[in-house]
Amino acid sequence: MEIEKLEKQYRKINNKLNGLKEFGDSIITYIRYKQKEIELKNTINQLLAPLLEANNPEFRQIANENYELLKNLNFQLKTRTLAGSVFGYYSSELQGNINQNGVVYCRTKKSNFPIINLFASFEFTSLYKGEVDCLGNIILRTAKLDGAFIKTIPSTFTGTIQKNGKDILVETNVCDNDFTLGGKIIIYEIVGNPFGKQNDKKDLFFSNKKKLEHILLQYRKEQKYSSKY
The missing domain is CATH 1.10.287 (Helix Hairpins)
Known part of the structure; x- marks a missing residue:
């Protein structure tokens, strides 16, 4: 329906x-x-x-x-833009895709509800887990939280697509301190390049994607x- x-x-x-x-x-x-x-x-x-x-x-x-083209890819991501949040203190779910230029763009779709956790303002996502499909669509969800004495915002990450080519892990490497707006700044968008300089893999992936979209x-x-x- x-x-x-x-x-x-x-x-x-x-x-x-x-x-x-x-x-x-x-x-x-x-x-x-x-x-x-x-x-x-x-x-x-x-x-x-x-x-x-x-x-x-x-x-x-x-x-x-x-x-097969996606499996075992390791790549770096970074926070591209930030956004203000009325309620949440960290991004709990991001969604996006591998764009036609080969770059991953994922934007925050959900943030946490701090009313459930009084210490949420000092927490940040240290690990996202999610899935990538055959068309390059990606969804990431908070899998692990870490705490800090000062409100922090993840700024760089390491992404790993697992050996099945479907499961993806994104681990926080570096955080920046947030001294503005009482900690009401969260990630809006993260970006990364999973194929790197492997243009042959990237080109074949998008050639296959066109075939899949035609069948769809x-x-x-x-x-x-x-x-x-």
């Missing part, structure tokens, strides 16, 4: 985009709808990928090739008017 709802939203946005092209609306409006269309497509593909991995042999084969598109077209979809 969730995918069906997202598909309806996608078609609605797509129709609006076609209307904008016809009536020559502002480029800003067009870009806003286009970004929303891309976000919806990526969300739908992310939800459908496990289904096709399980039931579509061609999709599964290409997906496994991408997991065909599946979506087949299911579009199905009552069970």
Whole structure:
């Protein structure tokens, strides 16, 4: 049902985009709808990928090739931007992907609820655990907390994709002190380059991703008017 709802939203946005092209609306409006269309497509593909991995042999084969390319990668990440937080003291969940340029971008989606822990203002995430899928989508969740006498914000990390190519660990290396706004600053975005100088791996990964997205598109077209979809 969730995918069906997202598909309806996608078609609605797509129709609006076609209307904008016809009536020559502002480029800003067009870009806003286009970004929303891309976000919806990526969300739908992310939800459908496990289904096709399980039931579509061609999709599964290409997906496994991408997991092979990702496995055992070790890379450095850094905090790119910070954000103010009304309630939380640290980022407890980040989501993102491996962008077309080969760089990981992950942004905070959830922060902690300090009402549960009176000492949360002095804690920071020392280890994130999560998953990366065959399309490069990533989700990271706090797995371990450490404490400090002064509010600290993680600034550099080491990322490791495990030997199955799916599980990812991100360990905090260095923290910066936060003396502003009473500790109400948290991570907004972290970035890193998992492929490094291995351009052959990166190029093959994204070549495979295009094939996977094509299979996903065909599946979506087949299911579009199905009552069970």
